[in-house]
Amino acid sequence: MADDAARIDFDHHSPEFARDPLGTCAKLRSACPVAHTDRHGGYWVVSRYDDVAAVSRDDDTFSSDHDRDGIRNGYEGINIPPTPGRPIPIEMDPPEFLEYRRLLNPHFAPPATDRLRPRIRELTNRCIDEHIESGRIDLVMDLASPVPAMITVEILGLLAESWKPIAEASHAAIYTPPTSSDFARVRAHQQRMQRDLMETIVERRRRPQSDLISALVRAEVAGLGLDDEQVLSIVGLIIAGGVDTTTALVANAFIYLDENRAARRVLAEDPGRLPSACEELLRYFTPVQALARTATKDVELGGQQLRAGDRVLMCWGSANHDADAFQSPEEIRLDRFPNRHTAFGLGIHRCLGSHLARAQFCIMVERVLARLPDYRVSKERARRYETIGIVNGWVNVPATFTPGIRTDD
Numbered sequence: 001m002a003d004d005a006a007r008i009d010f011d012h013h014s015p016e017f018a019r020d021p022l023g024t025c026a027k028l029r030s031a032c033p034v035a036h037t038d039r040h041g042g043y044w045v046v047s048r049y050d051d052v053a054a055v056s057r058d059d060d061t062f063s064s065d066h067d068r069d070g071i072r073n074g075y076e077g078i079n080i081p082p083t084p085g086r087p088i089p090i091e092m093d094p095p096e097f098l099e100y101r102r103l104l105n106p107h108f109a110p111p112a113t114d115r116l117r118p119r120i121r122e123l124t125n126r127c128i129d130e131h132i133e134s135g136r137i138d139l140v141m142d143l144a145s146p147v148p149a150m151i152t153v154e155i156l157g158l159l160a161e162s163w164k165p166i167a168e169a170s171h172a173a174i175y176t177p178p179t180s181s182d183f184a185r186v187r188a189h190q191q192r193m194q195r196d197l198m199e200t201i202v203e204r205r206r207r208p209q210s211d212l213i214s215a216l217v218r219a220e221v222a223g224l225g226l227d228d229e230q231v232l233s234i235v236g237l238i239i240a241g242g243v244d245t246t247t248a249l250v251a252n253a254f255i256y257l258d259e260n261r262a263a264r265r266v267l268a269e270d271p272g273r274l275p276s277a278c279e280e281l282l283r284y285f286t287p288v289q290a291l292a293r294t295a296t297k298d299v300e301l302g303g304q305q306l307r308a309g310d311r312v313l314m315c316w317g318s319a320n321h322d323a324d325a326f327q328s329p330e331e332i333r334l335d336r337f338p339n340r341h342t343a344f345g346l347g348i349h350r351c352l353g354s355h356l357a358r359a360q361f362c363i364m365v366e367r368v369l370a371r372l373p374d375y376r377v378s379k380e381r382a383r384r385y386e387t388i389g390i391v392n393g394w395v396n397v398p399a400t401f402t403p404g405i406r407t408d409d
Helices: 015-019 021-031 049-057 096-108 110-129 140-144 146-156 160-175 183-206 212-218 228-259 261-269 271-285 354-371
Strands: 034-037 043-046 136-138 290-295 299-301 304-306 311-315 394-396 398-400
Touching: 015 021, 034 304, 043 049, 049 299, 049 311, 096 110, 096 212, 110 140, 110 146, 110 354, 136 140, 140 146, 140 228, 140 354, 140 394, 146 160, 146 212, 146 228, 146 354, 160 183, 160 228, 183 212, 183 228, 212 228, 228 261, 228 271, 228 354, 228 394, 261 271, 261 354, 271 354
Parallel strands: 043 311
Antiparallel strands: 034 043, 136 398, 290 311, 299 304
């Protein structure tokens, strides 16, 4: 256990952390970069870039495994507190992890993303068209949430109209803390979504189509086919990664560009700068703030002695603001290079959908700057997530603008 000098009272799910994540993490990095908190059963908080990188790249010492039955090792996966399920393959270690990752990689590789770019643009324009004549839009509810959700639904092969209940369930599951009076309703919504997904999986076994779910029910890993629960777990992970995190990134970008008109003007005049801007806003806002590992053996980290079985929280958001890794980290430099941020993770578990997230960011932001050039966020009505311990997002971002015309583009 930690000595007194390494003990802190920290909860990444707390409202206090949500109000000031950058200030909180700055204090951790300077005073106690590897520290232990008793919250959620106890875990180590790792806040400096080099330490976060060391944990994320050492799968032998820091396990991602979620052993729900306690048969193998009792590890609790990548979330603190642990989630009920075991999302495949993110809560697996090598070599098991690598088998599943090889199965999924082609569906999210750059060529697959490039084929989706025209569709992303089409859906973005369609969402804007529904509001452009009114002069009012919610940049989350009407754009940054629907587009990633619709693309994810299409990749999986789900019914087009299912994007909305899936998006609602996914977002609410992230931003509703277990202590909320609304948590039971959110959990019930999730369970309904899972039942619907299972029905689709069973149907695809009978009648395969040219979609990802059909590919999964036909796939083999290590010579064995995937059962329905395994397919459901993979599909759930793709939905979680494809829906909420991209929405969070784009929402933060729109708010930043509302507050920084010079940056907005630069990107509007030269959309070719958007890929670099995307990397910097990923670094600064870090949609996924933190994920966990479990120590597999006694190990020293950042001058602290960890024991086998200890839980370890890697603070991606804090690592992205470490002055030892980034010059002037509290300053947003849209042309920052190099930019070795941790927003998509590090090591073999790096985000499967990073190429798709980048493409959606660039297309959605470019279309808004071109078609809603004078949008203004209604800050008094915008509401951010109550807890950002997993995803640093916004529930809604209402905005107004000079009405425009619909387009067939």
